[in-house]
Amino acid sequence: MTILVTGASGFVGAALVEDLVSAGETVIGLDRQSPPPELLSAVAAGPGRAAWHKVDVTDRRALAEAFAGAAVRAVIHTATITAGEVRDRTDPAGIVAVNVNGTLAVLETCRDHGVGRFVLASSNAAYGRTVFEPGPLREACPVDPVSMYEITKFAAERAALRLGELHGIDVRIARLSSVFGPWERATGVRDTLSPLLQVVRLAARGESARLPRPHYRDWIYVRDVAAGLRSLVALPAAAPRLFNLGPGVGQGFTTLAWGERLRTDWPDFDCRLAAPGEAANIDVYLPHDRAPLAIDRLLRWTDFRPRYGLDAAAADYLAWLRQYPSGLAETDTSLLGFRSTL
Numbered sequence: 001m002t003i004l005v006t007g008a009s010g011f012v013g014a015a016l017v018e019d020l021v022s023a024g025e026t027v028i029g030l031d032r033q034s035p036p037p038e039l040l041s042a043v044a045a046g047p048g049r050a051a052w053h054k055v056d057v058t059d060r061r062a063l064a065e066a067f068a069g070a071a072v073r074a075v076i077h078t079a080t081i082t083a084g085e086v087r088d089r090t091d092p093a094g095i096v097a098v099n100v101n102g103t104l105a106v107l108e109t110c111r112d113h114g115v116g117r118f119v120l121a122s123s124n125a126a127y128g129r130t131v132f133e134p135g136p137l138r139e140a141c142p143v144d145p146v147s148m149y150e151i152t153k154f155a156a157e158r159a160a161l162r163l164g165e166l167h168g169i170d171v172r173i174a175r176l177s178s179v180f181g182p183w184e185r186a187t188g189v190r191d192t193l194s195p196l197l198q199v200v201r202l203a204a205r206g207e208s209a210r211l212p213r214p215h216y217r218d219w220i221y222v223r224d225v226a227a228g229l230r231s232l233v234a235l236p237a238a239a240p241r242l243f244n245l246g247p248g249v250g251q252g253f254t255t256l257a258w259g260e261r262l263r264t265d266w267p268d269f270d271c272r273l274a275a276p277g278e279a280a281n282i283d284v285y286l287p288h289d290r291a292p293l294a295i296d297r298l299l300r301w302t303d304f305r306p307r308y309g310l311d312a313a314a315a316d317y318l319a320w321l322r323q324y325p326s327g328l329a330e331t332d333t334s335l336l337g338f339r340s341t342l
Contacts (some may be wrong), residue, residue: 004029010078010080012222013031016225021043026050032056033054039183064112079106081149083149103160104159104163119171120172121229124246124293183327192283195283199271201330203265208270209270211284248299251306
C-alpha cells in the first residue's frame with residue numbers, strides 16, 4: 001500500500017515518513033520545502049521506500065501530478081503552519097490558506113484519485129481555551145478556539161469531515177498533545193519551537209536555562225506520534241472519527257524535569273526557575289498549564305501504546321542528536337536546496 005504524507009519535510013511529517021518506511025511501507029512525501037539530508041539518509045536503508053515531491057498543498061495542479069499513477073490508498077495530512085501571535089497579526093490569510101484551504105485541496109485530490117482513507121494530524125489547540133479547564137480532555141469536550149492556529153485547526157477538522165461525507169472518503173482525525181523530539185527545527189512554518197528543544201540547545205551550548213514556571217504538559221515524543229498516526233490508517237469503518245493522541249493522563253512531565261534529566265549527559269547544566277526579578281530565557285508561550293488529553297478511545301480502537309516516557313525519550317533523543325548534530329542548529333540549512341529521491 002502506498003501512503004502519501006503531506007508536510008513530509010516538517011517536524012511530525014519527517015518522523016512519520018521515517019516510521020512508515022521502517023514499517024516497510026511505500027511512502028510519497030510532499031512538502032514545499034526540502035527534506036532534511038539526514039532524513040534522506042535515515043530512510044534510504046528501508047525496508048520500505050520513500051519518494052519525494054516538492055509540492056505546496058495549496059497548488060492543486062502540483063497535487064494532481066504527485067498523486068497521478070501512484071496508486072495512493074491512504075493520505076496522512078500533516079502540512080500546517082503552527083502560527084504564533086506575530087503571524088496571527090501579520091499573515092492571517094496565509095495561515096488560513098495552508099491550514100484550511102490546503103486541507104480542502106488535498107481532500108479533493110483524494111476524491112479525484114480514489115483515495116479511501118484520509119488521516120488528519122490536528123492538535124489539542126483545536127480545543128482552544130477549553131485546554132485551561134480542569135482535565136482530562138476527552139473528544140466530546142466543547143471547543144473554544146481563539147488564535148488563528150486554534151481556529152484553523154478546528155475549521156480544518158470540520159471541513160475534512162464534511163468533504164469526507166460528501167465524497168465517500170473515510171476521514172479520521174488525531175488531536176495531538178504537545179510534541180517534541182527528533183526532526184523539530186526552524187522551518188519557517190513552526191513559530192513556537194518547543195520549550196524542550198530550547199532547553200536542549202542551551203544545554204548543548206553550556207548555558208543555563210531559566211524557566212518562568214515548572215511548566216507541565218502531556219508531552220508526547222514524536223516517534224509515538226508517528227506510530228499513533230500510522231495506527232489510524234488501518235482503523236475499522238465502525239471506529240470513531242476523532243481521537244486524542246498523547247502519552248496518556250498522568251504521563252506528562254515538566255520542562256524543569258526535562259532540564260534536570262539532561263544533567264545525565266551535561267552534568268554542569270543549570271536548569272532552574274528564574275529568580276524574582278530575573279528574566280526567563282525559555283519561552284513557554286502560554287500563561288497557564290494545559291489539561292492533559294485522555295486517550296482511552298485510541299487505546300480501545302487501535303494497538304497503539306505510547307513507548308516513550310521522560311527517560312526513554314531523553315535517551316533516544318540525545319542519541320539521535322549525537323548522530324545528527326544539525327538537530328541543534330538555530331536555522332535549518334536543508335532549506336537551501338531541494339533534491340529528490342525519484
